[in-house]
Amino acid sequence: MIIADIVKVAIAEFEAKMLALGQHLDTRQLTADLAEQVSHALEDALSAAGCAAFKAFLESYDLQEPQLDINGQTLRLKTFSPKTFLTRFGLIEVVRALYQADRGGPAYVPLDHFWDMNSHFATLDVREAVCFAVAHMTAQESAQLFGKCSFFKPSATAIKHVVEKVHAEIVPRQTVLEANIQEQITVPKASRVLVASMDGVNVPLREPGVPRGRPAERPGQDADAEKQSCYKNAMVGTLSFYGDVPDEQETPERLLGVALARMPEACAVTFKDKFEQHLSVLERKAGPTMTKVFLCDGHRTLWNYADHQKRYDDYEKLIDFFHAEEHLSKAAEALFGKRSAHARAWYDKYRVKLLEQANGAAAVQRSMVYYRQRRRLSKTRQKALAAEQTFFRRNQHRMDYAGFRARGLPIGSGPVEAACKSIVKTRLCRSGMRWLRKGGQRILDLRCYAKCGLWKEFWDAYKAIRKSA
Incomplete structure (x- = not known):
């Protein structure tokens, strides 16, 4: 036609x-x-x-030949079969010729094959819109949105089925898809620094577990220790490129950021593997002269991983300054008491030293030792102070904030903290939500592409693996 x-x-x-x-x-x-x-x-x-x-x-493109030869097999026209498709204009029912071998077996529908709809109800453009919507909101909210501003008006159930189908197609070819996306990323020419960061964030799971941080059950309530939901740690990683420090600013400009997230798993094995794959691609694109930094908060698990991986041997390593600030504040409270003027003065003084002076972390440690010996502290405050002394002693070699600032390097892990909130918490941790790991990962994958500005690259890669299947 x-x-x-x-x-x-x-x-x-x-x-x-x-x-x-x-x-x-x-x-x-x-x-x-x-x-x-x-x-x-x-x-x-x-x-x-x-x-x-x-x-x-x-x-107009359908065939009506009495028989077809497909891959050396003779198929005969058996019937004309209607099928409903969800298009961007709404639902349509298309009558298609259906062929089959005389001895039976799977049916062959030429029209579905021609426009690559053999196993799909929703057209390609509808699939993209649905997946993009679900990356940002629930299926129910997506259905309401489409009902208000779209010609096609899928139900929440149909939306879930579409997303599940797309994800099922991607999983066997995920390595290829991710490689295609990575190759389309362009490192900004003004980039001077590549920063790798990672962090954990709790997500609610729909599986048995012991709730953490809850009081004992009251008499008359369900006293079983195991519940059908629990919180476990998902992982988020960011890879960021920074340029120069703009005029009248103190921190370098973030030029490009890529994020990935994984649902909870033992030892975060899959997350670490994918993080390193992404990092290898961006390192290659950045070139050998790029300054590389591993920048995280003070969680020991993260630093045990970074310190025992040879691939990070040529990275400069830094504890997030704002995390160090929190520990400095706790040390001030342990030494002088909460909300006291002495605590505030000590904190202000040593925050400046930590930020602006070489060996600022050593100065903080010396001051903590000095005041601990001269002040009568309760056992509780002694214990709290000892924890902060341990933190600064263990991480002193990762606290060269003055040196980093002098070279125009970032000192905060804000991008990964923001990714934890915007990618995971905002979407997966709403009231009443409980997730299966597979379903949660389906959403996180889509959300990472949407939030990192890589949606077009993702969808182009999806279409490419569909064509090569």
Whole structure:
């Protein structure tokens, strides 16, 4: 069918629909109600015209030969079978020729094969819209949104099925898909620093576990230790490129950021593997002269990983300054008491030293020892202070904040902290949510691409693996 024929079908359907809808309109005077009614009428007519034209377009390509030879096998025309598709214009029912071998076996539908819809209900553009929506909101919210502003209006159940189907296609080819996306990332020319960061964030799981941080159950309530939900640690990583420090600013400009996230797993094995794969690609693109920094908070698990991986031997390592600030504040409270003037003065003084002076962490440690020997501290405050002394002693070699600032390097792990919130917490930790690990990972993958500005690259890679399948 040529385009002129499609236009005729669309115009005829549009005209018929508008005339039918307009019979009951009072058009003598323009009112807000009339404008709304005409707007809805146009929407319905445009949807109907699009559906009719697209249906006619597709059916014009169907085969009606009595038999076909496919891969050396003779298939005969058995029947004409209708199938409903969800298109961007709405639902259409397409009648397709169905072929099958005389001895039975799987059916072959040429039309579905031609436009790559053998196993799909939703068209490619609808799949993309649905996946993008679910990356940002629940299936129920997505259905409500499409119901308000789209020609196609899938149910929440249909939306879930579409996302599950797309994810099922991606999983066997995920390595290829990710490699395609990575190759499309361009490192900004002004980049001077590559920063690798990672952090953990608790997510609610729909599986048995012991709730943490809860008091003992009261009499009369379910006293079972195991519940059907629990919180476990998901992992988030960010890879960021920074340029120079802009005028009148103190921190370098972040030029590009890529994030990845994984649902909880033992020892975060898959997360670390994927993080290192991403990092290797960006290191290659950045070139050998790029300054490389591993920058995280003070969690010992993260630093045990970084310190025992040879691939990070050429990285400069730094504890997030704002995390160090928190420990400095706790040390001030242990030494001088909460909200005391002495605590505030000591904190302000040594925060400046930590930030601006070489060996600032050593100065903090000396001061803690000095005041501990001269002040009468309760056992509780002694214990709290000892914990902070241990933290600064263990991480002193990762606290060269003055040196980093002098060289225009970042000292904060804000990007990964923000990614934990925007990618994981905002989407997976809403009231009442509980996740299976597979379902949660499905959302996290989509959300990472959407939040990192890589959605087009992701969808192009998805279409590429569909074509190569």
